[in-house]
Amino acid sequence: MTSGLTFGKKLRRLRQNNELTQEQLALILKNTQSSIVRYEKGHGVPDLDTLKLIADYFNISIDYLVDRSPLKENATDIERIINETINELEAENTLMFMKNGKMDDEMSRLLKATIKGSITLINNLKK
Numbered sequence: 001m002t003s004g005l006t007f008g009k010k011l012r013r014l015r016q017n018n019e020l021t022q023e024q025l026a027l028i029l030k031n032t033q034s035s036i037v038r039y040e041k042g043h044g045v046p047d048l049d050t051l052k053l054i055a056d057y058f059n060i061s062i063d064y065l066v067d068r069s070p071l072k073e074n075a076t077d078i079e080r081i082i083n084e085t086i087n088e089l090e091a092e093n094t095l096m097f098m099k100n101g102k103m104d105d106e107m108s109r110l111l112k113a114t115i116k117g118s119i120t121l122i123n124n125l126k127k
Contacts, residue, residue: 006042007039007042007045007065008039008040008042008043009040009042010064010065011036011054011065012040013088014058014060014087015036017087023036028053029046029050029053029054029057031046031050045066059080059083060084061080078116078119078120081115081119082115082116082119085115086111086115
């Protein structure tokens with residue numbers, strides 16, 4: 001599942017969706033603000049250790065960050081896909097029920113259940 005977004009655009013959206021400044025994200029990642037600016041502008045990709053920190057902090061996979069799809073989906077992958085999908089939906093800010101670019105906990109829970117059910121259905125139909 002590739003999104004067509006560059007690493008830099010994904011990083012910027014993740015940072016903005018979590019209401020972080022570039023300076024705050026740099027501190028979290030034990031990096032410099034100029035590195036964050038460079039990544040967001042598409043001038044390089046961080047090393048593997050930094051990619052792991054980003055993935056862990058935002059609860060996403062490195063595969064998502066570098067636009068590579070996993071070969072096999074298990075329960076953990078499905079949760080990751082759900083979280084990534086919700087992050088992308090929030091980043092697009094197109095959902096009618098969102099307020100100030102965020103959705104409430106109940107709506108998030110319902111959306112996650114719907115996405116999980118859809119993934120399960122698709123996987124069952126593939127068999």
